[in-house]
Amino acid sequence: MKLYSIFLLLVTLNGAESWGLSPEKKNQYASWDEMNLIAHGLLQLGHGLKEHVDKTKIHLREITGKLNQHNVSMAALLNNAKEFRDSADVLKDRMQKLEQRDKQLQDLTLLLREKLQGVSKDRAVLDSRLQNIEEKLRHFEPSNNDNISAKEDVQSIQIQRSKVESQYWRPSLQGNDDWFEKNSSHNSGKKKLPSDCHAVFLNGEKSGIFKIQPANAQPFEVYCEITAEAGWTFVQRRIDGSVDFDQLWESYKNGFGNLSGEFWLGLSKMHQIAEQGPYIMHIELQDWEGSIQYMEVHFHLGGPDKAYALQLHGPVIGDLKNALGEFQQQAFSTQDRDQDLQSDVNCAKLLSGGWWFSTCGKSNLNGKYFHSIPRQRSERKQGIFWKTWKGRHYPLKSTVIKIRPLETE
Template sequence: MRCAPTAPAALVLCAATAGLLSAQGRAAPTEPPEPPRFASWDEVNVLAHGLLQLGHGLREHVERTQGQLGALERRLRACGAACAESGGGAATPGPGPRAAAAAETLGSLQTQLKTQNGRIEQLFHKVAQQQRHLEKQQLKIEKLQSQVSHLGHRMAKTGRRKRLPKMAQLAGPAHNTSRLHRLPRDCQELFEEGERQSGLFQIQPQGSPPFLVNCKMTSDGGWTVIQRRQDGSVDFNQPWEAYKAGFGDPQGEFWLGLEKVHRIAGGRGSRLAVQLRDWEGNAESLQFPVHLGGEDTAYSLQLTAPVASELGATTVAPNGLSLPFSTWDQDHDLRRDKNCAKSLSGGWWFGTCGHSNLNGQYFRSIPHQRQQRKKGIFWKTWRGRYYPLQATTMLIQPTAVGAAS
């Protein structure tokens, strides 16, 4: 591109335009091909934003230059008109031809600038279009990643619910995994064999495959922990099959499983211990004799009259009461007009709904609404139905031994 000599502003414009055109037409130097590499999203995003900023800058420069050219054109026209008027009354030739030549040069520059501006606009729109396309693709990728993460979380959660023994082994090895003789049937038998350390152990009740349990050894014998609540890390609002098989982590929050507890009890008389703690640091410990039936009885607790009354029995026979276990999908409670597990939360030997529920919803702070507090973990005869407890533990032991400490 060659530029005719004009005003200084036009010369600067000519140089800038020529630079743009020469840069556009210059061929890139030949270099050996690099191995293919996929750019990360951050790299592509930075490049796209850089191109957009370059497009904005070029467009602003062109608009500013067009304004300067317009001002120059108006000055030339004014000068040409003035020169024509002065030339009409004088004998000397006016500057009209020079003004016409300058106007022609200015027009040529404006035409080239418009062409270059059109190219810049096309480039700008293409970059903006690619940027929008990249943003849409990124949103799709993030949505797919979220779906995969959610699916993995659900699969892991399902595995925790249905495969308690496997998860317990991941949580920590059992202390008696190297035993060569038969496994004990419960923690009490392990205690009688000389074990005094609490922890995870393999047991094998009669007629049952081996499974892992958490044993608490006291001065009076071995207790099998069947439930623990302490931090709300496990969802206890589970269906019947989950409560039957067990779920959670035996070293944290867990429910051992109704079938496993039934196998441990084995039709024998047992003692159930309930340990409670409130948010003020107060603790309470209860013990009472129980028999636990099998699934054909809905894993009913057979309780003596005093304990049955405490757990919500409205009428108690002289030999006690059989209190079945209920979940939201299998209603066996003593209320004909209500499903206690649906009305409250979790699975439990509900009785008439309002006396106890150690498998309710875990609250890290006490809810203000009374109806919400009813869904929590409570033991009515200690802190009341509307006080959600901070921690609970349930343990079981055969009654062939003396009372535990």
């Protein structure tokens, strides 16, 4: 229909003869119907162009969406590549240390072999002397003095043989006594546990679950992330909503969850680690579009007498803006231990979970986990949020809180 209207328009404008029509059918002036037909054709042409432009816009939006997805995928690949490089560096350092230990073991093995050869010769000589004395004792009756002398000789040889046998089990190794004492299964005592995950890093280990023992504390297990520069002790991790973080004070004090997945280490354990010296806190957040932001800051955590109050000491580094208060001490708060700064509201009941709440509205990384963004605004504010990044009504996808010593050299 559109093409037919355009055809009639062209016939009218160019004349009937140019299209094979007889001159009798050509009028000097276009009739009113013809004008209407021309206008209708132009209108149809305009509609067709508009539909084409709309379809083009839709295609451009689809292409833009695919480009955004590609950018997110590229960011994830770059992040995976960085983690791979860090793991490769850690593996390289461990291989170098293993090569050094292997060389030490080879040297010690050579020394042991030489020492054992000397011990075997000395023992053979002593055994021969002892056999000769015993043979003589069987062939004659000695006097009392001779008998006493022979017995003394036998005892002397037996003492010397005992000394040789003791050297067999614990050789001096020509100056390597300290290393042998440290590594020998016969002489080493109970191995001292690392004080935190950075001590695990210094031992050449890779990321995983380890038992640590901070100063003046009982041993407990933690998850350690080993990078090329340091060892980080994980305090909190949210990844899939498998653990309920809507807990009371005792649970947040002692810790809960699974170190292999989601968990809260515990305020008591976090304080025992952090009171060993100046520590850095690293907070890393991820949204549902794959974007990741982080911040690092020097912090201090009070003990149980101060309700495990958190205080930051600037400056804050990273692309994530601070949402943990303005560097003043802030006590930890739960539903059954209301210690926030909001006098008329229990922030833990209003928002869910336990956190260093100020006036309820800046951050809560221990809120409810939502696999999709709820429609209801009142429900969204109970999720995991960080106001200075995505706002208080955007539930985040994953969070990590980890700590390490301020000085790692």
